[in-house]
Amino acid sequence: MTDTFEPRKAAASAWFSTLRDRIVAAFEALEDGVEGAGDLPAGRFEVTPTPRTGADGEDQGGGKMSVMRGGRVFEKVGVNISTVWGRLAPRAQKAMAARGVPGMEADPRFWASGISLVAHMRNPHTPAVHMNTRMFWTPGAWWFGGGADLNPCIEYAEDTAHFHAALQAACDAHDPAYYPRFKAWADEYFFIPHRHRARGVGGIFYDDLNSGDWDADFAFTRDVGAAFLPAFLPVTERRLGTPASEADRDAQLIHRGLYAEYNLVYDRGTKFGLETGHNADAVLMSLPPLAKWV
Template sequence: MTTDYDTEKTRASAWFRDLRDQIVAAFEELERDHATGPLSDGEAAVFDVSETKRQSDDGSDAGGGLMSVMRGGRVFEKVGVNISTVYGTLGTRAQSAMAARKGIPGMKDDPRFWASGISLVAHMQNPHVPAVHMNTRMFWTPHAWWFGGGSDLNPCIEYDEDTAHFHAQQQEKLDPHGAELYPRLKEWADEYFYIPHRNRARGVGGIFMDDHCTNDWERDFALTQDIGRAFLPAYVPLVRKRRTQDWTDADKDAQLVHRGLYAEYNLVYDRGTKFGLETGHDANAVLMSLPPLAKWV
């Protein structure tokens, strides 16, 4: 059985907030300095920030977070960077799902939980700039604790050099934790971000882990931090390189169709989406990942 891990929870929650602040600042800088190319005119967009709340079944406070969304920007058509720290008791459906998937005994007798994390999804104006997803999180129950997260690239127009750069940055941050880790988390991402009913991957992959617990909290937290730290150097250079590239109507159409795949995956398969809705978190924050426009053929 775990202890309450109060100090560790506080540290993890604070770090997710700090990573959120770094990313928001970097994305707003990309908006401000986009001086040439399509959609460079007009004022740069900024994030609209609002608090989110989770209520328990009896209506009592059960945590919340910040939803930060930028819409209609020069570079970002829609991007959300959310953080949350929620707690309470798991409902029957969530208890059963978690106990079955993670093999945690005792959930029915003591269904308390605590969860904190950051979740990011960016949908871009220029079809040559890839969409991207990133999240890191810590989860605690009286019976177990674990970390999860990763990031993956979702271009509608693929460039081999962009894919190579994104993966190289992930590997650079993971290798100090063990040479076997990057190949394992890359394979995990390939399996997780797959759309069975389309028989295809959601994008060009990245890294992903879930249920990560070596029983060394400091070691696991350090790994989770480096997964988060890998994101900006992996992604921002791709945005800077592609954001001024000319596009055609056909390119934009391809982007909208690809977004349809993204929406299908998030609504049908994504565990985070299911967990957020099942545990009563703010629905707008949970569904922030959906694109502003999409198309099905």
């Protein structure tokens, strides 16, 4: 499987990098197009390499952490990519084996590549958002995962409907069973048990996607990523000029507290990134710049 998958790994990694470049360019263009934001300059991404090395200093890949702070539209947004490999630590290896990954108990080697995005907006009427897609490989298995979900502190039904419609169109192009299945998975996954509530209005979530047809699963994953900007940008542009009160800002900060709780306690990506030794700042870029608890 190793020789067969080298070009596939390269193709997946290249796609995630291309998607990152598209999103960064679109977000900076959105910043340029906003007027009347006081004295704030248009936001720009700061890009930091995030190399990964093994215990004996060997190269194990890495990525780019791209973060914009204090923009006109985005109070904080991160768009990270990474392609990493090595051997899973015993705890992560055990977790993978428990999930039924073939051969994981005997061979802890892995390769993973993906893109991860979280945006916390300046205007409380504009929803926060999360998106990620990824490919994972071990000597005995491969799969894709990812999804996107919308996280408004002040919900507008038309925004929720637009976001879901764009994701459904991407799913329906591949399998009409995907959207209801992956929407239900998102509703279950993006739920905060100790608060007895969802962290947002959902979207789609999928993991362990291996239909046996790598090309088809990769095409679906590309389409999920490509659907993100059409799903999110119109919602953002619709709410940019909505006046916000102090009560709106307070609601936003409290909602961000829920988001932080979820990502630190339940999120699989956060746990995996920290357990495999990836750059902690990159792993935790999803945390909001400011939050509040009551």
